[in-house]
Amino acid sequence: MVMRCPAEIGMSEAEVDTPALLVDLDAYEANLRLMAELTEGKVRVRPHAKTHKSPVIALHQIAQGAVGMCCQKVDEAIALVDGGVRDVLVSNQVVGAAKVLRLAALARRARIGVCVDAREQVEALAEAVERMGSSLDVLVEIDVGSRRCGVEPGEPALRLAERVEEEKGLRFGGLQAYYGSAQHIRDPGERREAVKRAAGLAGDTVLLLDRYGLRCDTVGGAGTGTFADEIELGAINEIQPGSYIFMDGDYRRNRVEGAPTYERFAQSLFVLSTVMSTRPEHAVTDAGLKALSVDSGLPDVHARSGSLYTGASDEHGVITHADGRPFQLGERVRLIPGHCDPTVNLYDWYVGVRTGRVEAIWPIPARGALH
């Protein structure tokens, strides 16, 4: 049930079995360093492991100054702690007795935080930490624009924070003010306006809580698409970017105007595929829906000017021939996934390559960590 690794260290890229999830190590390492440069002395960085699902990568991020990791699921947090991460925030609500108990148990082995947006969640967490003899940091999630989870900023956040403070096994840690959808607003002006409104709501809520003696050590949020604006605005003191290490087609399609900081991050993640059939009008690669998530658009064809990936079925991808150079049967094609996070979730292994040679193989232990 764990798939065989498609590569061996020392192989050339041409020998890797396909489809394979490639990490261009030069680009990846440059992305790690760039995030450290852009944030050092300005804001705490708690990268999102929902992108990579790997404690190996988490430890690289921590070595570059990250204070810990965030993730979305309890089983992702367990995989991170088992891999050596000592500080994990589940930046999400955890609902369900078994999940809450696993989270409380994990909190005996590492510093663990979690978000809430309802009193019932607070009560379930309190009961579980009492049972396990542990304690949790709790952030109140406020809805600053995503219209998904979170209580309203202001009074509702205050009331929920007070409820957290009543429980002795829970430490009120501050606010979660993540505005995921803002990152995918194409227009940089609109994106900045949205982030500014969100920062205002978060800032006002911090002040309100402060008046009631509730100190927000952490105001968390922001991702790859918004962190630069958020740092300037100053409402968030702990950013949670994920995609910056890999990047993807969706980020590439955001408008270049306004040159957002994230355009300095390089594409480091690829799906390596093989041409398995050719005809005069197109070629077919072996990477389809089971090798690439298409929720945010079809993949781009890397380094082959004029070639387009025009259709995905379960196990096939149709690509048009590149200008002036048709694809050959057996030829390798690097594809750029439309959306990195759910694409990573389809693989068991990263194959790290540098100048055409396999240099590192990293398992993806939180692949499929849905719980």
Place this chain on the structure above:
Amino acid sequence: MVMRCPAEIGMSEAEVDTPALLVDLDAYEANLRLMAELTEGKVRVRPHAKTHKSPVIALHQIAQGAVGMCCQKVDEAIALVDGGVRDVLVSNQVVGAAKVLRLAALARRARIGVCVDAREQVEALAEAVERMGSSLDVLVEIDVGSRRCGVEPGEPALRLAERVEEEKGLRFGGLQAYYGSAQHIRDPGERREAVKRAAGLAGDTVLLLDRYGLRCDTVGGAGTGTFADEIELGAINEIQPGSYIFMDGDYRRNRVEGAPTYERFAQSLFVLSTVMSTRPEHAVTDAGLKALSVDSGLPDVHARSGSLYTGASDEHGVITHADGRPFQLGERVRLIPGHCDPTVNLYDWYVGVRTGRVEAIWPIPARGALH
């Protein structure tokens, strides 16, 4: 890296950890029986394991009269043979030295077939079976309308079949004439016309090959959406349906007019999710893009009239409240995936339920079998 199973046998459905991939066993078993009834004495059935990726389910299908299985990838075939299946057709081209060698090795342990659409593939297969001391059945894939893989019907198919016959380790087995895209033509009249054209092309090619002494023991193709028409037309003698055991939202959205046979198959596959956050205008479930493939549309909400799943992000699904009955925090919601095959590919376990109780747990060993 194998995710913990979300259920125990004997549990109530309400105790299953979510998201979980549920199989309603009554509906599933009815689907198995219905396919046997509809096809017995009319056509050979070789169900497609790319849907379920499970030798347990394959053996259920064989017990209902299936002659063997088909699948798309070598590693899927290996998982099936390891699980007790003795006859597997890889209904796809296999390109790449390592893959071809694994296929040839597998052919020492079971009857294995594969499709080709280029001479280079024939030569690579011949070399591998010679090296492994095995033999393979080879079907020539013809393009009967999909415009994806396959040679043109007629002369090009004849030339490739002759090339197969020259190799002593390869047995020419007939034609692969699968027309996948026809299954998703919404209008039943158009769908039937497309299938009819395809059957004509396949039939003519069989006659041509026959004139040259090349007998097509197998003419394979057809899926859940087209097999009833194909049986009537008579060009295909071995059908390859996959989705019928589970069904999905995309099949449900095909037009009811004309009452295609596949509408008699019941929805047996669900993603069980939990409401993790609620607000006046919607609820949020814990099943998003990593729990459901949205390539063929968002999931449907089962058994909650008026409720719609309106948006998926990585780990969240927004659903509108059902008419007159808002969702409660912690409530369980069954979702019907838009597309069954790539959704199954996100899970390690099937949880089989009957009348609200867990009765079976089946691993999904070919989950992630991309090679």
